């Protein structure tokens with residue numbers, strides 16, 4: 001088998017070609033339309049080759065240039081020699097009985113990141129399928145209820161690693177189907193997996209552009225959602241750079257509690273966050289965003305009282321928003337418990353009475369650890385947080401035993 005070296009176009013890594021090594025290949029997966037046009041221009045090819053190749057890759061899941069039948073034989077050969085289409089390697093995959101699918105990818109450096117696909121309740125063949133995509137290896141923000149946060153942070157994912165997650169999810173429905181008859185099945189994307197997407201800004205925006213592009217995945221802008229824990233300055237940039245739906249991981253209705261649950265709140269408190277969210281909805285850009293989705297994890301006796309619900313209603317009163325209550329998914333040694341169903345419904349009732357659309361997220365994929373907040377992966381932690389967390393657990397266990 002020929003050994004190939006893959007250059008990720010988004011990683012500016014100087015590769016030295018050793019004697020007898022095959023020439024490095026350029027990975028076209030995740031390359032923006034502009035960069036791809038430039039790539040073909042450098043090959044003395046017409047720019048429209050870029051959109052032809054994009055359609056093969058993103059709409060038909062084709063990775064072999066010889067299957068791209070509207071390219072000349074000469075170009076197919078040339079591309080095969082110098083380029084490739086390679087998503088991150090699937091280390092493990094698991095498909096749940098309820099239609100949920102989970103992939104664990106091994107990315108460069110050996111770390112593992114997770115991606116989860118959740119179908120609509122009816123699990124129809126062509127029904128809604130939402131893919132939760134990771135943007136970083138681990139996460140530096142350390143939200144106290146989040147298992148990813150306990151893994152620490154290693155690095156940002158590249159465009160090809162981000163878009164590769166969507167590519168592989170769509171490909172999983174294409175097995176055995178002739179190339180030109182294939183159809184993408186993922187209907188919705190949420191940038192809500194491992195990591196804080198606004199802290200990996202350029203690759204995330206470039207990847208979402210490919211998701212929206214008619215020659216890319218062609219998803220509607222309302223079906224691509226970026227979820228942030230509140231990196232306020234980048235929210236203003238996002239409003240200018242791309243038109244996608246916005247979700248905010250809020251989880252607390254006042255600064256005191258949010259400082260504990262979502263520590264980035266100490267840097268960008270609620271007043272600044274809500275102001276930025278309003279700016280996103282009401283920006284002067286003609287691309288008008290209708291509302292923001294508020295994510296609120298329900299933690300027993302922590303943030304789930306009637307008082308908290310009333311505070312939330314006041315906080316959000318001038319922000320066009322929909323509220324999504326998420327029953328907490330406990331992970332090993334988690335310091336919280338899930339609120340009872342009665343409590344969640346009572347909380348939701350207060351918000352409904354205050355005029356909000358408030359939904360309760362149905363927990364899916366529990367049997368394969370694919371539920372929200374369970375995206376753990378395995379991260380070469382550069383922050384030592386995972387080690388500190390493990391030490392804390394061991395200390396607590398010793399205290400319990402003594």
Ligand code: SF4
Pocket residue numbers: 139140141142143146147148149150193194195196229249
């Ligand atoms: S909730 Fe999101 S931002 Fe917070 S630690 Fe987890 S992955 Fe990071």
